[in-house]
Amino acid sequence: xxxxxQPGFWVFVLALAGIYGIFALGxxxxxxxxxxxxxxxxxxxxxxxxxIAVLVIKYQWSFWWAALLGVVLAALLGALLGLTxxxxxxxxxxxxxxxxAEITRYWILNTDSVTGGTQGTLAIPNPLGFGGYTDQxxxxxxxxxxxxxxxxxxxxxxxxxxIIIVWPFLFLFIxxxxxxQQTSWARVLxxxxxxxxxxxxxxxxxxxxxxxxxxxGAVFGGIAGVxxxxxxxxLAPEDFLRIVTFYGWxxxxxxxxxxxxxxxxxxxxFGFLYxxxxxxxxxxxxxxxxxxxxxxxxxxxxxxxxxxxxxxPQGLFGKREExxxx
Amino acid sequence: xxxxxLTNEGTSEGSFSHPALLDVKNISVSFGGIKPVQxxxxxxxxxxxxxxxxxxxxxxxxxxxxxxxxNKTTSGxxxxxxxxxxxxxxHKIAQKGLIRTFQGAKIIRRLTVVENLxxxxxxxxxxxxxxxxxxKSRKFFESKARDEALIRLEQVGLSKFADEYAGILSGGxxxxxxxxxxxxxxxxxxxxxxxxxxxxxxxxxxxxxxxxDLRKQQTLTFLLIEHDLETVMNISDRVIVMADGKIIADxxxxxxxxxxxxxDAYLGSRRKDS
Numbered sequence: 138x139x140x141x142x143q144p145g146f147w148v149f150v151l152a153l154a155g156i157y158g159i160f161a162l163g164x165x166x167x168x169x170x171x172x173x174x175x176x177x178x179x180x181x182x183x184x185x186x187x188x189i190a191v192l193v194i195k196y197q198w199s200f201w202w203a204a205l206l207g208v209v210l211a212a213l214l215g216a217l218l219g220l221t222x223x224x225x226x227x228x229x230x231x232x233x234x235x236x237x238a239e240i241t242r243y244w245i246l247n248t249d250s251v252t253g254g255t256q257g258t259l260a261i262p263n264p265l266g267f268g269g270y271t272d273q274x275x276x277x278x279x280x281x282x283x284x285x286x287x288x289x290x291x292x293x294x295x296x297x298x299x300i301i302i303v304w305p306f307l308f309l310f311i312x313x314x315x316x317x318q319q320t321s322w323a324r325v326l327x328x329x330x331x332x333x334x335x336x337x338x339x340x341x342x343x344x345x346x347x348x349x350x351x352x353x354g355a356v357f358g359g360i361a362g363v364x365x366x367x368x369x370x371x372l373a374p375e376d377f378l379r380i381v382t383f384y385g386w387x388x389x390x391x392x393x394x395x396x397x398x399x400x401x402x403x404x405x406x407f408g409f410l411y412x413x414x415x416x417x418x419x420x421x422x423x424x425x426x427x428x429x430x431x432x433x434x435x436x437x438x439x440x441x442x443x444x445x446x447x448x449x450p451q452g453l454f455g456k457r458e459e460x461x462x463x
Numbered sequence: 464x465x466x467x468x469l470t471n472e473g474t475s476e477g478s479f480s481h482p483a484l485l486d487v488k489n490i491s492v493s494f495g496g497i498k499p500v501q502x503x504x505x506x507x508x509x510x511x512x513x514x515x516x517x518x519x520x521x522x523x524x525x526x527x528x529x530x531x532x533x534n535k536t537t538s539g540x541x542x543x544x545x546x547x548x549x550x551x552x553x554h555k556i557a558q559k560g561l562i563r564t565f566q567g568a569k570i571i572r573r574l575t576v577v578e579n580l581x582x583x584x585x586x587x588x589x590x591x592x593x594x595x596x597x598x599k600s601r602k603f604f605e606s607k608a609r610d611e612a613l614i615r616l617e618q619v620g621l622s623k624f625a626d627e628y629a630g631i632l633s634g635g636x637x638x639x640x641x642x643x644x645x646x647x648x649x650x651x652x653x654x655x656x657x658x659x660x661x662x663x664x665x666x667x668x669x670x671x672x673x674x675x676d677l678r679k680q681q682t683l684t685f686l687l688i689e690h691d692l693e694t695v696m697n698i699s700d701r702v703i704v705m706a707d708g709k710i711i712a713d714x715x716x717x718x719x720x721x722x723x724x725x726x727d728a729y730l731g732s733r734r735k736d737s
Contacts, residue, residue, distance in 0.1 A: 321594075321608075322590055322592060324578055325582055325590055328571045328574060331571050331572060334533065335570075337533070338554075338562065338563050339562065340555075341590070342554045
């Protein structure tokens with residue numbers, strides 16, 4: 138348990154929370170505002186992260202241009218998902234979105250010559266040798282670490298530099314998102330969440346509104362993918378399993394799907410849950426090995442979602458009365 | 464069953480003095496083997512008030528669904544302001560000024576009462592994502608829309624609920640909200656689907672007063688589905704009677720009572736007994 142007292146643990150939790158906060162923000166716009174049940178959000182993250190790795194390692198692109206293209210591709214993937222499946226009603230769309238993300242992951246898994254396949258980005262063919270892709274941003278992270286060193290000493294790690302980069306973006310995106318949710322665009326989208334027919338009968342192109350929400354969410358998913366790629370500096374297909382989408386859902390449900398600002402606290406709670414399980418060393422968990430304990434997070438996250446659904450479906454910050462209006 | 468024309472008033476043949484706002488020409492729809500609307504034709508003049516009556520399952524709501532684009536016709540043509548609309552999307556039909564309400568008053572429960580009205584406004588720059596980058600025009604439009612919505616709510620006695628969730632309203636109040644919302648959408652023609660059903664007499668009075676006021680302004684055209692014959696007779700210029708997906712009678716309200724087909728299909732024993 139002493140790990141929880143280490144600043145490095147909390148730095149990691151905050152760095153992770155920042156990335157997953159941006160990831161969940163995409164789901165918040167899609168589901169919290171538009172009622173779109175996207176269970177394939179991880180696909181957007183995978184596309185942008187892998188775009189960076191492939192373009193930088195294989196084709197020696199600049200990290201920044203590759204990141205930009207990665208986000209654009211995530212948005213296009215969101216558009217493609219929407220154009221092909223958004224006319225499906227709620228549950229069917231949710232299933233289609235899972236399939237979409239799985240297709241993306243399997244494509245990554247089986248295209249060894251491009252993505253490195255099962256071995257991950259280390260195996261991406263690179264004419265220049267070692268397959269790293271974070272040299273350019275690492276220079277910035279190192280520069281930040283140097284500036285932090287006088288304040289934090291040895292705790293001024295790469296993770297801490299990530300916090301300095303990611304959290305301002307998270308605040309900025311939450312601000313943009315909360316402003317967006319005050320517009321009549323979001324009002325119409327909230328109406329479509331309850332009843333398509335009403336919106337259509339009042340002259341609103343429901344498909345357009347929902348497609349836009351899906352694309353905006355995909356952009357946030359893509360940006361989270363950029364930060365993910367930067368944080369872990371090495372990618373493998375199993376980083377983008379279905380469960381990752383449900384990490385985002387847990388944050389969303391915990392925050393209260395309609396409450397964008399609650400994401401901050403919920404993301405930190407998730408980051409703690411994600412990072413802490415490995416260090417739960419008391420009996421009987423001490424009978425498990427460290428990697429086995431790490432997988433407790435899946436169990437705990439499932440448990441939290443179930444408990445929230447039963448006891449507090451509106452989340453920590455949502456309004457109870459919104460849930461009971463019939 | 465042959466349609467009996469009781470009078471020319473209001474039919475396409477008799478509407479020389481006013482242009483037809485809505486022209487329904489021989490429309491039909493089939494869902495599998497079921498044909499809820501078969502070869503239905505009629506015209507609606509501007510500034511008129513027409514009611515559609517008929518027994519349950521006569522095809523009235525399906526007719527509204529076809530006119531408003533919620534369902535597509537299998538055959539036939541629908542002209543609104545002279546333009547064919549049977550193949551275009553429902554939201555585009557609404558943008559042209561053909562607005563409908565729903566049986567059972569579909570309100571958006573988790574929007575406030577005033578937001579329910581504000582979402583109906585047409586041409587709101589904030590409805591487009593580009594509006595996000597034009598905060599001044601967006602806010603100006605929003606403030607104007609809110610003012611208009613509050614006036615509408617005042618008219619129907621719902622202004623005290625303006626900032627409450629619409630989900631807290633009673634059934635009757637929801638009908639008032641539904642009507643007010645339709646009026647916010649800059650309509651030329653409003654299709655009202657049983658607006659008085661399940662509403663207490665006081666609120667019915669309120670709704671009728673609102674409709675009567677609107678009629679006085681002579682800027683709107685109404686097509687109403689209603690089962691309460693007394694209300695229909697009092698408010699309508701013309702009554703269309705449907706049964707089994709077809710129009711069986713079409714004419715002035717008073718003449719409906721004299722029509723044998725209508726008596727058999729709809730008024731039934733009630734009339735015979737009286």
